[in-house]
Amino acid sequence: MPDTRRSGAETRERILAVAREHFARQGYDRTTIRAIAAEAQIDPSMVMRYFGNKEELFKVAASIDLALPDLTTAAPGEAGRVMAAHFVRTWDAEGTLMALLRRAASDPQAAEQMRGIFASQVAAAVAPLCHDPTEAPRRAALVATQLLGVALGRYVLRLPPIVEMTPDEIVTWVAPTIDRYLTADPAHLPQK
Amino acid sequence: MPDTRRSGAETRERILAVAREHFARQGYDRTTIRAIAAEAQIDPSMVMRYFGNKEELFKVAASIDLALPDLTTAAPGEAGRVMAAHFVRTWDAEGTLMALLRRAASDPQAAEQMRGIFASQVAAAVAPLCHDPTEAPRRAALVATQLLGVALGRYVLRLPPIVEMTPDEIVTWVAPTIDRYLTADPAHLPQK
DNA sequence: CGGCTAGGTCAACAAGTGTTGGCCAACTGA
């Protein structure tokens, strides 16, 4: 009750940090405002003060900038490796992307948010590599399936073999796949 | 109030069918017993009568037999295609696997159930192809990342390019990836 | 000093959830 007064913007950040962690670990539905407030050592109503409602809090907490590297500077055949390495490093560091992925599994709006991220950011990074620009969305999406699949296995499902792999091992296995999705000639139909 | 009497086992199946659909479409948390009961045109308490509790209902609804094909009979280089085709066909037909995937995103117990499925069924199907049997779990898990990644993109996130692809197109793109995970020589480290 | 503002608490509301137990009515079979 000593009304430990903090700087305001500071508590806002603290709420956000706790929220990110909770969303990433448990998903949207199972994360409660009360739990966030408790861990941030404030009253639940403070969360509402700062963010309006749970929905809005999530939106702010889950805003993501993938900060993708410029693939055009990568050596030919190395683009896949660069991309894979970037992703593994990114989501190993912080769980924001995982929070969004978790929620997207049961909430159409979060799925839409994710679609936006991949449609814009990933497709944009991929586009310069394609001779035919209309191919970019499809290639970006294929890349996404593999990268998100790994994320799913490693952080959500926690498949033991995937969890045990080092980041380097993951990159080594996955890079050729990404690279093929990025650069394979459309005349690949005889896929044998 | 006419107490429209059905056969009992029949309603049980009806509950199960509705439950499967709801779980697959909305995930565990957002699926309510009341909603299932309403759509099955019974009282919520009937669901409890038949299945004990929501948890148990989900377990029964999400029990899965992948019915994987025998990969040893596939021609060399065709195993990936066979596997990919089987999966796409399976989950295109019914959403049980998607229900489990959705829930696994926010519930550790469902994730464990999924781990079990892939650790046993997929690893078992993959094992005969490996010269070194201890490699099987890892290869199975790698296969899982790609297949589940596609499922995620197509049915959960609904990434437009993935949704628009025909099953055949998906198989064509993904088969070589699966095949490499299944059969690539461990001396693949110079992955360039 | 004195008022206003901003950080913070408290208690409650309204809605929705899983779950329970009691009761009813139609069949079934002895």
Add this chain to the structure above:
DNA sequence: TCAGTTGGCCAACACTTGTTGACCTAGCCG
């Protein structure tokens, strides 16, 4: 015929959740 079983409904309980509004109080600024 009549008791028992079985499919079914109803109403409520206990709990959790997001959300709200009234109130408090330490400071800063005039």
